[in-house]
Amino acid sequence: MGEVQGVARSISNAPPAHYTLKIQLFSLLESTSGQKHESAEFEAGGKWYVSSFSINHKNVKDHHSLSLYLDMSNTSSLKLGWEVYAVFRFFLLDQNKDNYLVVQDALLKEKRFHGLKLEWGIDQFLSLKAFNDASNGYLVEETCVFGAEIENFSKSDTECFESKVFVTGDQKWKIQLYPKGRRHGNGSHLSLYLVIADSTTLSPASKIYAEFTLRILDQVQARHIVGKGNYLFNASNQETGWARFATLSYFNEPGNGLLVTDVCLVEAEVTIHGIARAL
Structure with missing residues (x-):
């Protein structure tokens, strides 16, 4: 098939997670070289569609190439100044072997x-x-099957994700995850914190000594990223964690299993060793 610089190609037995497009009578599209053809809209953490061109690259040996693009649609509901960072791959079914050619940008996987x-x-x-x-x-x-798979995780207008509230030792807790980092991890790391969810339960003199573990699950090989610590929570110190829990490059790398089809799994274990309350 020939190699193109900056393009990574692989073979997958699994179909694309988000979108599959079957085209019949492909020659009708091929005859309109240079015209844009668009798929139906689909959902994957946002609204998208796939577009294709047949382009003549005069500086390439096999100069007629099929080109594929991922387009955002229906962006009117997003806030002013929005940005979305996504890693995506295109699929093409080999109908003889029943597997897929997978193609993605090898130089800049995350697109803005x-x-x-x-x-x-x-x-x-x-x-x-x-x-x-x-x-x-x-x-x-005259029939072909294309597909797209998108790992769309971080939006600049979503600074922090919070877990559902859980209870340990009669105290309500939650996990906070900053997908683009916080404080000295901003822009380079994912930040993760354990937070007291209901500060009204703490009087100024109350103290809670807790041992805790936070982890992001590797959904592929069970090589989880784990952080452990001890902390004395009180009315003035209601959160603890790591501004640099994991580098964004490692977190977003598809093979590491931390972000799979736009989903990451976070767990917390909290053990209360002591509670001091004012008399």
Whole structure:
């Protein structure tokens, strides 16, 4: 199929998690070279659609290429100045082997979408020569199947995610996760904290000594990221944790299993060793 610099190709037996598009009579699309063709809208942490072009690259040996792009749609509901960071992959079914060619940008996996940049993609997804070769299984009897998978996690207007409130030692707690970091982890790390959820239960003289564990689960290989600590909570100190719990590059890397189809799993264990209250 030929290699293109900056493009990573792999084979997957699993179908795309978010969207599959079956096209029949593909030659009708191919005959309109240079025109944009759009898929139906689909949901994956936002509204998206896939668009395609057939482009003539004069400086490439197999110069007619199939190009695929991911576009954001329905952005009117987002706040002014919004930004979305997403990692995405395109899929193409090999109908002979019943597996998928997976293609993504190898140089800059996380793309920044915003009001002036609603579209990212791969200009040279696959040469039309390779695509039309029946032995490759991509186009069979004028039919092909494309797909898209998106890991859309962080939005600049979502500074902090909070867990549901849970109770340990008659005290209400919650977990706070900052997807783009906080304090000295801002912009480089994911930040994670254990927080007293209801501060009204603490009088000025109340103190709670707790041992705790916070972890983000590796959903693929069970190699979880774990932080452990002890802390004396009181009315003035209601949270503790790590501003640099995990680097954003490691967290967003698909193979590390921390973010799978736009989902991360966070756990907390809290043990109360002592409670002091004013008489």
